[in-house]
Amino acid sequence: MYRFxxxxxxxxxxxNGCATKRIVEYKEVKVPVKVGIYKPIPEEFLKPCIPPEPxxxxxxxxxxxxxxxxxxxxxxxxxxxxxxxxxxxxKSIKDYDNKMKNLYKEEIKK
Numbered sequence: 001m002y003r004f005x006x007x008x009x010x011x012x013x014x015x016n017g018c019a020t021k022r023i024v025e026y027k028e029v030k031v032p033v034k035v036g037i038y039k040p041i042p043e044e045f046l047k048p049c050i051p052p053e054p055x056x057x058x059x060x061x062x063x064x065x066x067x068x069x070x071x072x073x074x075x076x077x078x079x080x081x082x083x084x085x086x087x088x089x090x091k092s093i094k095d096y097d098n099k100m101k102n103l104y105k106e107e108i109k110k
Contacts, residue, residue: 039100041096041097042096045089045092045093045096049082049083049085049089050082051082052078052079054075055071055072055074055075059071060072
């Protein structure tokens with residue numbers, strides 16, 4: 001009978017000893033936090049488009065009709081060039097903005 005109790009106690013201690021869990025030590029791990037970075041539009045894109053000044057009144061009035069047409073044509077041509085430069089700048093602003101949006105979306109996905 002004592003032998004049975006002795007074996008029972010040893011078996012119980014053995015099973016309980018194997019069934020105990022290891023003590024897990026947790027290590028502190030730094031997790032990088034992704035933050036969207038705002039990048040402002042460069043100043044070169046934000047410069048105002050200043051149209052050229054029209055021809056001088058005295059010069060225009062005192063000119064011959066052919067010269068008036070030339071002055072007016074040159075002025076209109078300068079205005080078109082200014083509009084073209086402004087449109088190119090506007091397109092580059094839109095492209096830059098779309099590029100920044102895509103970069104931000106890619107940062108969020110990672």
